[in-house]
Amino acid sequence: MAVDTKIPPFEATSLDDVARYALEARAAYASRKTKDVEWRLVQLRKLYWGITDYTPKFLAALKQDIGKPSTEAIIGEIAFLLTDLNLTLQKLKTWVKDDTDLDYPLTFSPLKPHVRKEPLGAVLIIGPYNFPLMLNLAPLIGAISAGCTAIIKPSESAPATAMAIKELVDNYLDPGSFHVVNGTIPETTALLNEKWDKILYTGNPTVARIVAKKAAETLTPVALELGGRNPAFVSKATNLALAARRLMWGKCTNAGQVCMSHNYVCVEREVVDDFIKYLNVSYNEFFPQGPKASPDYGSIVNERQFDRIKKMLDTTSGKIVMGGETDKSKLFIAPTAVLVDSIDDPMMTDESFGPIWSIYPVNDVKEAIKVMNKVDPTPLSLMTFGSKSENEQVLSHVTSGGATINDAYMHGAVSTLPFGGVGESGTGAYHGRASFDCFTHRRTVVATPSWMDKLLRVRYAPYSQAQLKQYLWINSSKPDFDRNGKQIAGLGYWAWIVFGLGGPTAKGALIRWFTVLTAGYAYFTQSHRLTQLLS
The missing domain is CATH 3.40.309.10 (Aldehyde Dehydrogenase; Chain A, domain 2)
Incomplete structure (x- = not known):
């Protein structure tokens, strides 16, 4: 697609439109269309072609805003984004799958515990001027891949790039789900007055404190990408x-x-x-x-x-x-x-x-x-x-x-590795899989079968000492360390060595069975003392 490389003059978004965009982003997320993985992939593919088509315009805008040489712009911004996009397009169907390889006691196996990957919702991305393309669109890749809707607020200090980003988003991505707000302090303040499900801010610690304080009023989580005296x-x-x-x-x-x-x-x-x-x-x-x-x-x-x-x-x-x-x-x-x-x-x-x-x-x-x-x-x-x-x-x-x-x-040059700060230099991380995780809620889910109710008798009143003893017998285990914190190479240790020879699959199965078979031993060492205290 041919794109006009002429850069329009910078134009601030009206405050009425700021409120409307935020409302549309929340409504688009509420429609649940963004939960469809295929919908996300389509948006990511469109973003890929948008960046490709707009490359000449972005090069001109970056030159105008910050004097950035085209080689630096291509390597540090455009190619960086395309690499991140390619990985996300290849891996997204794997990333969104439920996590079932979890650590939990054997007794909870019938509940089939798993973790679902849920989008956080409508998110706000506030970018800086130094890499005004990459540092706005890389978080957007994460938001789209996670199933969120998003508003981008580029830096007014890079006005040409900000206008080019707005054109790209308006022309390529789903209307209502994604918007760009341009402006200065009034527009940013209006955005922060809206309710978001996450805010990602890239910039300096002074503004980060303002963003974090405002977000705290509505318990909105934040990711802060700052700097430091490196x-x-x-x-x-x-x-x-x-x-x-x-x-x-x-x-x-x-x-x-x-x-x-x-x-x-x-x-x-x-x-x-x-x-x-x-x-x-x-x-x-x-x-x-x-x-x-x-x-x-x-x-x-x-x-x-x-x-x-x-x-x-x-x-x-x-x-x-x-x-x-x-x-x-x-x-x-x-x-x-x-x-x-x-x-x-x-x-x-x-x-x-x-x-x-x-x-x-x-x-x-x-x-x-x-x-x-x-x-x-x-x-x-x-x-x-x-x-x-x-x-x-x-x-x-x-x-x-x-x-x-x-x-x-x-x-920081590897676009698919987690990037983020610590302490005064920020919190949270993104790029590659980390971008997906940044805008994703890990939701623990279990399903208790009806037949387990007899096994769950211990939780129902009137409470039973016999049921409590049985519960402790099943769920207790003897620590493999003494009171000084020194680890003891006891029966469990040698069982691990022996069963470990069978490979990871066999080892896992045998260890689980070993846990059941040695539960009686745990009862005599730990649960007996506990039940005596309760009697």
Whole structure:
């Protein structure tokens, strides 16, 4: 389908339409049509073709909004979404099946416990400006696959992409089930005043607190995808040239406006000078004529963000060791590294969310870990370039939403793996199967057969001590640990070893039978004491 690549001027959605869209989304979900898996697959296929058809328009919009080079737009947004869609289309019929492989006592087997996958309902997706296509449509893939209806609120800071997304949704997806609301604070406030079954917000912690507080008023669950002062560690044991090249890539992509990019790099002191040298080598390789003249380097999204980033450079006490050039008229800030000597420097305390970062010398990995845990205990991303032992120490002692060894945030580049933060960097995860789970309620279901009523006599009044003893006899088991918490390799342990030789299927069956056969033993060890107390 041919799509006009002309981008219309940004137009805010009327507040009356905001209320109408929310009402339609709830009504569409109430119709139960979204529970049909085939209906979901049709919507996902249409979304696939919509993204494909709109690719030229999206490339133009992303260039207009944030100066994004087409290669970055294709790899980081469009191809990313299509890969996520392909996996979802292939796996959805498997994901929606009831879970029956569950852990429960053998005595409850006749109830046939299982978990159904139910859509949460009508959901709200609020996206950011830095990846304004992918970070709006990737959650939508999850919402559709789970059987939800959805309203998308793109960032007004990427107006061209926001309008293109609205066109795509209006032209390709089910009317009434999916809408796009464009606007600023009034429109967002109107959306938050509506009742949703889940809200997914991507952005900064300040707004996240507003969203979470508003959602709490109606007990609406939220998924928050935020950022943080993401750290990296560079050891003398690593390939310094490769580490510098890969970290440079991480800060040049999207002009550093990436929630996972490093805010600072802890570099072992004795190799700081060499690391800086290799950074400058990569800088010159990436941009032979300088980044300002390069078609492969983006711009800062707007003047407000330019001023915020520039202020960090203006107030730092550190030394600029690479880059440093800025031009407000072009919203241009060169990839810039600043050597600092204090964790209280603005380059360390403020989140850059741009192409600037600090280099902080450390004596060893242990000092790096202390710095990381003090600067930001729960960043979204963590990168480590060290020996196997050093990398393991960093992973074991520093918490983060995701982590990459020997590269810059590649854990977030795989579109089908769970992506999310922890603590201040967010809650919840999506992408791939995690997107389906994000908008799905796991509903436990059992069916009690009529013939079980005699076995359930214990629950009916008048209560019977004899029935209680029988219940405890059947359901009790002896712990395989002593009062000090030490595990005991007793009869059950050896039975596991013996029966385990028969393979997983045989093992499962034999273990269940063993549980029944040894119930009498459990009675004499545990239930006898309990019934004595009750008598």
